[in-house]
Every structure is written in structure tokens, then in C-alpha cells.
Amino acid sequence: MNDDIRATELRCNVDGGEPLGIVSLDEAMDKANELGLDLVLIAPDAKPPVAKIMDYGKYRYQEERKLKEQRKNQVKIDIKEIKLSVKIAENDISYKVKHAREFLEQGKHVKFRVFLRGREMANPQAAKDVLLRIWPMVEDIGVMDKSPKFEGRYYNMYVLPKK
Incomplete structure (x- = not known):
């Protein structure tokens, strides 16, 4: 200038x-x-x-x-992460799903994450099965943004709140 x-x-x-x-x-x-x-x-x-x-x-x-x-x-998006394992019990799943439902009702995005340890890496399908067991519990208030996907040592699934 x-x-x-x-x-x-x-x-x-x-x-x-x-x-x-x-x-x-x-x-x-x-x-x-x-x-x-x-x-x-x-x-x-x-x-x-x-x-x-x-x-x-x-x-x-x-x-x-x-x-x-x-x-x-701008709208700031909060992503809440819920960590799970392959050997998770039913009562633990219901407890974590209860928190996920609260987050979705507040309008936050939820990321379910299953960590595979050691020999669990030989059977990643087990982690996907855990996520697919969770999905019916939250599908009435959420929309699956990303279906279960294998990334490194994790299986991730994103759920967004319904409008």
C-alpha cells in the first residue's frame, strides 16, 4: 500500500x-x-x-x-466420547448407554469407542458386535453419522442427536 x-x-x-x-x-x-x-x-x-x-x-x-x-x-459442537471394551458386561453397557442418551438429549454428539487390547486385535469383529448391540438402545433419539469403523486399535461409531 x-x-x-x-x-x-x-x-x-x-x-x-x-x-x-x-x-x-x-x-x-x-x-x-x-x-x-x-x-x-x-x-x-x-x-x-x-x-x-x-x-x-x-x-x-x-x-x-x-x-x-x-x-x-458459529455453533460449537461438543463431542462426548464413551469408551468401551470387548469384554463389557450388560449392566456396564446399560450404564454407559444411559450417559450417552443424556448427552444426546443435551444436543451433543457421541462417539462410541471400543479399544482392542493384545489378542483382541485378532478378532476385531467382536468390537463391531459390541457397537451393534449398543445401537438399538440409542437409535430412537440418535442418528448414526458414521457406522462402526475400524481405525488403528479402535472401533469407532458416531451418533448425532435427532433434530
């Missing part, structure tokens, strides 16, 4: 006004100084480069406000 621009000729526009056309860098700087504004390079790769005469401080302020507004309107 301003004195850092190295191009000799620019296609120049005035913020909120008519385009000046292709002018030399000196003419564009003189016009910007006359208006009390900054000369900002918009498209340096164009032939000829495009510059705009504008209030750069005001422009930066407006961009920061836009970003802040976007961040404020």
Missing part, C-alpha cells in the same frame, strides 16, 4: 467513486493524497495491477468486525 507499491502503471479505482482508468503510480499517489486516503494494491498479479484509493484503517476495522460477527454466530 502507498509507497510500497512497485508497479509503474496501475488500473486505479476510487472507493465509492468512478474508476480513474490506467494511470501512473505518481498520479495515483497524488490523487490519494489529494483525497486524504490510502492507495491499496488489490490485484497485484493483474495486467496492469489493480489499486484502489480507500481509507485503509476503516477497511481493516470493518473486516475485523465481520470476522468477529462470524465467530459469534
Whole structure:
């Protein structure tokens, strides 16, 4: 911007006004100084480069406000992870499913994760069976986002709350 621009000729526009056309860098700087504004390079790769005469401080302020507004309107998704094992008892499953149902009712995403230890890696189907036993217990309030999938030493299943 301003004195850092190295191009000799620019296609120049005035913020909120008519385009000046292709002018030399000196003419564009003189016009910007006359208006009390900054000369900002918009498209340096164009032939000829495009510059705009504008209030750069005001422009930066407006961009920061836009970003802040976007961040404020974002929805943060909470993912709750429930860890299980292949050799889990029925009462433990019901206890963990009870917590998963609470999370889903609060609108949180739930990730069921079965960890395979040692020789359990030889039979990963057992972990998938545990997840498929859990699914009927939560399907009335949840939607399966990702079906049981084998990843490393884990079998994972994602459940989202129903709308």
C-alpha cells in the first residue's frame, strides 16, 4: 500500500467513486493524497495491477468486525466420547448407554469407542458386535453419522442427536 507499491502503471479505482482508468503510480499517489486516503494494491498479479484509493484503517476495522460477527454466530459442537471394551458386561453397557442418551438429549454428539487390547486385535469383529448391540438402545433419539469403523486399535461409531 502507498509507497510500497512497485508497479509503474496501475488500473486505479476510487472507493465509492468512478474508476480513474490506467494511470501512473505518481498520479495515483497524488490523487490519494489529494483525497486524504490510502492507495491499496488489490490485484497485484493483474495486467496492469489493480489499486484502489480507500481509507485503509476503516477497511481493516470493518473486516475485523465481520470476522468477529462470524465467530459469534458459529455453533460449537461438543463431542462426548464413551469408551468401551470387548469384554463389557450388560449392566456396564446399560450404564454407559444411559450417559450417552443424556448427552444426546443435551444436543451433543457421541462417539462410541471400543479399544482392542493384545489378542483382541485378532478378532476385531467382536468390537463391531459390541457397537451393534449398543445401537438399538440409542437409535430412537440418535442418528448414526458414521457406522462402526475400524481405525488403528479402535472401533469407532458416531451418533448425532435427532433434530
